[in-house]
Amino acid sequence: MAVTFSLPTVLAKLADGQSSIEASGTTLGDVVTQIADRFPRLAPRLRDDTGGPYPFVTFYLNDEDVRFRNGFATPVREGDEITVVAAIAGG
Amino acid sequence: MTTALVTEHDTTLTQPALRPLPQACRLCGAQQPPAPVAICEECLGPLEPVYDPDRPLPDADTISSRAPSLWRYHEWLPFEGEPVLSLDSGFTPLVEAPELARRLGVARLWIKNDSVSHPTLSFKDRVVAAAINAAHAFGLDTVGCASTGNLANAVAAQAARAGLAAWIFIPDDLELGKVVGTLVYNPRLVRVRGNYDDVNRLCAQAADRFGWGLVNINLRGYYGEGSKTVAFEICEQLGWRTPTAVVAPMAGGSLLTKLGKGFAEFTRAGLVSGPAPRLYGAQADGCAPIVRLVESGGEQVRPVIPHTIARSIAIGNPADGRFAAQAIRGTGGWVAGVSDPDIVAGIRLLAETTGIFTETAGGATVSGALALAGAGRLRPDDEVVLCITGNGLKTVEALQGVLPEASVIAPRLKELEALYGRDL
Secondary structure: OEEEEEOOHHHHOOOOOOOEEEEEOOEHHHHHHHHHHHOOOOHHHOEOOOOOEOOOEEEEEOOEEHHHOOHHHOEOOOOOEEEEEEOOOOO | OOOOOOOOOOOOOOOOOOEEOOEEEOOOOOEEOOOOOOEOOOOOOEEEEOOOOOOOOOOHHHHHOOOOOHHHHHHHOOEEOOOOOOOOOOOOOEEEOHHHHHHHOOOEEEEEEHHHOOOOOEOHHHHHHHHHHHHHHOOOOEEEEEOOOHHHHHHHHHHHHHOOEEEEEEEOOOOHHHHHHHHOOOOEEEEEOOOHHHHHHHHHHHHHHHOOEEOOOOOHHHHHHHHHHHHHHHHHHOOOOOOOEEEEEOOOOHHHHHHHHHHHHHHHOOOOOOOOOEEEEEEEHHHOHHHHHHHHOOOOOOOOOOOOOOHHHOOOOOOOHHHHHHHHHHHOOOEEEEOHHHHHHHHHHHHHHHOOOEOHHHHHHHHHHHHHHHOOOOOOOOEEEEEEOEEHHHHHHHHOOOOOOOOOOOOOHHHHHHHHHHHO
């Protein structure tokens, strides 16, 4: 499934300056693995040491926080938009 | 001789340029020069201002002689030079509440009454006073925020006074008082379909895109320091000592965290002595991610979708949740979740025993304190401060259908006598 993966500026710097990346996979975890393999410097800001989501970013699948779905196991579909947002904001 | 009138905007006549402090990451310690940036480029942790540990600090008498605003503590606020905007926020009353102390079964109790904060009747005036000076120092011409209401009011008012453009984002279903209390200052107000966490995500993306000074997004490191002044004022108003316990509402968790930091800074400065106050946090049961975090003993917040009348604290994904939990645990405090009916009861109890009308967050604080006392978390010898952070006139919807109806009579003495007779 082809999806779009969007990064904030602070993380785009770790992905050759790209803030929007085309990727594919059947789950969010697949997509993150593919992105992490392509951009090794970005990898530790997407996944923590256990392979779970890095705690200072939030992943949104089509505007929904994936923690309300099934995290990295959430299935993705053709054309989905995945957005990564830094978690420290607001309040 | 002509005497020049110095206004808030005259920064060149008498004052050195205002310079925000550099920042460092709270997690990894990476340094960041002064900038409208709130996230560490290394680890994405929160940035906090770095103070020179050798800077000269005032003594209690010097502080007491200064103007009654939060800037009397400027050595602990994140700037070099003199602030130029919002010079008159802070220094709200600390009101003793003996009847409420009796109800809780504690020795003494005070209300830190930010429901009368200048200019917009909530503690958010403090953090915006800090942030808007940062925006000014960085040369930003537009400020803004993601808000549950009180912050929207504070940013709109202080931006209007400073002559800055403002883009303000709120959930689309906020209370009327908070919408009107923002629009009257004529900012660009955007009501976003969704809850606060949806608004917050949009604002994080907007700050990245537009380069505005969003006070609780990219100015957040400077903004948050304003909350410390609640702790400073409590210490000074108690006669340069700390209470034994402080209860505050929790939304994003920043206030609790900064209360702990403020008390610690005054202790380090030798302005107060003794143990740090135990910090207690209250949330609505319908949005209690920090309460659940503390109760579970965990480290990571599990976000929730808010369902509560306490809109001002309805943040399901609190950015400072883990830090608030650390502050609570580190001082031996605890948490309380409060039902919506108990929030309303808390508003009424505060009003009936102290004459202070608070909004829903304050109702959560009062009822949370009652629950903590009932559970033995607050002790008979405690001296407690409740942080009342907002004004009840902003959330009158919470009391609709709850309060007794007022009697309606003709302007005739007989009708009043009949009414009086019924009350006997």
